Amino acid sequence: xxxxxxxxxxxxxxxxxxxxxxxxxxxxxxxxxxxxxxxxxxxxxxxxxxxxxxxxxxxxxxxxxxxxxxxxxxxxxxxxxxxxxxxxxxxxxxxxxxxxxxxxxxxxxxxxxxxxxxxxxxxxxxxxxxxxxxxxxxxxxxxxxxxxxxxxxxxxxxxxxxxxxxxxxxxxxxxxxxxxxxxxxxxxxxxxxxxxxxxxxxxxxxxxxxxxxxxxxxxxxxxxxxxxxxxxxxxxxxxxxxxxxxxxxxxxxxxxxxxxxxxxxxxxxxxxxxxxxxxxxxxxxxxxxxxxxxxxxxxxx
Amino acid sequence: xxxxxxxxxxxxxxxxxxxxxxxxxxxxxxxxxxxxxxxxxxxxxxxxxxxxxxxxxxxxxxxxxxxxxxxxxxxxxxxxxxxxxxxxxxxxxxxxxxxxxxxxxxxxxxxxxxxxxxxxxxxxxxxxxxxxxxxxxxxxxxxxxxxxxxxxxxxxxxxxxxxxxxxxxxxxxxxxxxxxxxxxxxxxxxxxxxxxxxxxxxxxxxxxxxxxxxxxxxxxxxxxxxxxxxxxxxxxxxxxxxxxxxxxxxxxxx
Ligand SMILES: Nc1ncnc2c1ncn2[C@@H]1O[C@H](COP(=O)(O)OP(=O)(O)O)[C@@H](O)[C@H]1O
Ligand SMILES: [Mg+2]
Numbered sequence: 001x002x003x004x005x006x007x008x009x010x011x012x013x014x015x016x017x018x019x020x021x022x023x024x025x026x027x028x029x030x031x032x033x034x035x036x037x038x039x040x041x042x043x044x045x046x047x048x049x050x051x052x053x054x055x056x057x058x059x060x061x062x063x064x065x066x067x068x069x070x071x072x073x074x075x076x077x078x079x080x081x082x083x084x085x086x087x088x089x090x091x092x093x094x095x096x097x098x099x100x101x102x103x104x105x106x107x108x109x110x111x112x113x114x115x116x117x118x119x120x121x122x123x124x125x126x127x128x129x130x131x132x133x134x135x136x137x138x139x140x141x142x143x144x145x146x147x148x149x150x151x152x153x154x155x156x157x158x159x160x161x162x163x164x165x166x167x168x169x170x171x172x173x174x175x176x177x178x179x180x181x182x183x184x185x186x187x188x189x190x191x192x193x194x195x196x197x198x199x200x201x202x203x204x205x206x207x208x209x210x211x212x213x214x215x216x217x218x219x220x221x222x223x224x225x226x227x228x229x230x231x232x233x234x235x236x237x238x239x240x241x242x243x244x245x246x247x248x249x250x251x252x253x254x255x256x257x258x259x260x261x262x263x264x265x266x267x268x269x270x271x272x273x274x275x276x277x278x279x280x281x282x283x284x285x286x287x288x289x290x291x292x293x294x295x296x297x298x299x300x301x
Numbered sequence: 302x303x304x305x306x307x308x309x310x311x312x313x314x315x316x317x318x319x320x321x322x323x324x325x326x327x328x329x330x331x332x333x334x335x336x337x338x339x340x341x342x343x344x345x346x347x348x349x350x351x352x353x354x355x356x357x358x359x360x361x362x363x364x365x366x367x368x369x370x371x372x373x374x375x376x377x378x379x380x381x382x383x384x385x386x387x388x389x390x391x392x393x394x395x396x397x398x399x400x401x402x403x404x405x406x407x408x409x410x411x412x413x414x415x416x417x418x419x420x421x422x423x424x425x426x427x428x429x430x431x432x433x434x435x436x437x438x439x440x441x442x443x444x445x446x447x448x449x450x451x452x453x454x455x456x457x458x459x460x461x462x463x464x465x466x467x468x469x470x471x472x473x474x475x476x477x478x479x480x481x482x483x484x485x486x487x488x489x490x491x492x493x494x495x496x497x498x499x500x501x502x503x504x505x506x507x508x509x510x511x512x513x514x515x516x517x518x519x520x521x522x523x524x525x526x527x528x529x530x531x532x533x534x535x536x537x538x539x540x541x542x543x544x545x546x547x548x549x550x551x552x553x554x555x
Pocket of ligand 1: 011014015016034035036037038039040041042043
């Protein structure tokens with residue numbers, strides 16, 4: 001259990017996190033979502049005591065991180081996969097961390113096996129690909145077999161195979177009753193992994209919803225071209241396109257339902273295209289005003 | 302099974318592993334050993350080869366064993382500073398959020414490693430000089446004063462290491478930190494000389510460089526601190542530097 005309570009962090013005049021409050025519960029995967037610069041990494045760094053908040057606090061099972069007697073056994077964290085000494089072998093990097101807690105070194109071999117790095121255990125991380133570094137970072141997070149796992153953009157740099165592996169791993173950890181908190185700036189990624197989404201923009205909470213709720217709020221629509229547009233709209237909810245008499249947008253109906261209905265009423269369809277407003281769209285809509293850096297000329301929705 | 306969790310001995314042990322699992326540590330040790338011994342036996346070789354008169358006057362009571370010390374000191378300063386500035390701090394401090402214990406443990410591990418190596422090097426170089434000189438018929442006795450001097454030089458190098466670790470934490474940049482450590486020994490005494498005589502006389506013996514000299518010199522002069530006081534003074538400076546570094550590291554964002 002992770003409690004973020006009224007956390008504010010400023011860097012000079014810039015407010016990176018503003019009065020942020022939410023909880024992360026065990027047993028589910030909680031996704032922390034927001035555009036680049038939204039304050040996700042800052043919040044996670046505050047959680048593990050690397051950054052000092054200007055106001056508020058983050059509690060780990062009711063206690064601040066600094067007060068934990070065995071932090072690695074309570075919280076596993078991956079912040080910046082590249083932040084390891086480039087010339088100390090992967091094995092020894094983990095062995096140093098394990099030694100601080102008296103974690104037996106056989107656990108190092110175990111987690112290296114778990115993330116698929118056994119064969120390169122003796123190699124220096126300086127020569128690792130980003131994907132291998134991420135795996136080493138995840139190995140470090142799992143070292144103490146912690147009840148809480150905090151991962152900042154863990155799938156960055158992973159290939160599709162690796163992404164699927166992380167997803168399975170995280171779902172497995174949550175199923176074991178652990179608290180899993182991971183960040184991403186990509187909705188598509190989160191929709192598949194997270195049960196719950198905490199969405200922030202410019203350091204402020206934008207939404208705290210279950211993935212299912214968010215999906216439900218944003219139903220798919222159908223783009224239909226038919227010479228009998230008026231007849232069709234009499235049968236189903238939707239709207240005619242003001243510019244094109246043959247074009248209608250139908251909501252709250254599946255493509256199959258509309259096709260069968262049209263066939264029964266002998267309405268010819270020239271086109272039937274699902275224009276799903278994806279979670280991605282929902283997310284962009286939620287955070288659009290909060291995107292800190294927009295490319296010039298690409299501010300369209 | 303013993304319970305897992307943070308303890309200071311475990312943190313120190315992790316810091317020792319941190320040092321020995323980098324190849325660069327062994328390179329530093331090797332270059333320190335080669336240079337200290339090679340430069341340190343040079344005067345004795347001069348005597349043995351007949352280039353210098355076969356007389357202890359020419360090489361001093363240490364047989365010249367500490368001639369290479371200022372080079373060793375540079376190597377130790379660089380090693381200690383890099384033990385901090387080359388290590389990414391985030392992974393360290395998430396494992397050990399009590400940052401002061403990391404600062405203390407790293408200073409302990411680095412200082413102890415340097416002390417062990419330095420003792421081997423100063424006494425080893427002296428032994429080599431002893432052998433070379435006796436081949437020329439010159440006796441180089443290991444008196445209590447000589448032993449104190451050789452140990453004092455090792456303590457001094459260990460002190461440089463602790464200062465290097467503290468400077469690494471305080472300044473974060475390797476170049477700035479090495480420069481800071483060296484200025485303690487090369488710049489501070491010069492500044493001291495600019496003070497009015499009365500003040501200089503009272504202050505100078507207490508400078509780290511002069512306290513170290515009191516430990517290291519085989520024949521301390523009268524205005525120097527006695528060895529035990531000098532040892533206490535260096536220890537106090539080392540503790541002060543580590544406390545200062547801990548306070549700075551504790552306060553800032555990593
Ligand atoms: N150490 C720092 N110094 C100054 N500004 C920072 C620092 N860390 C983060 N920021 C700023 O804080 C904001 C939030 O950053 P971050 O938490 O990294 O966002 P995210 O992880 O969501 O992309 C950004 O505007 C970033 O530039
Ligand atoms: Mg980030």
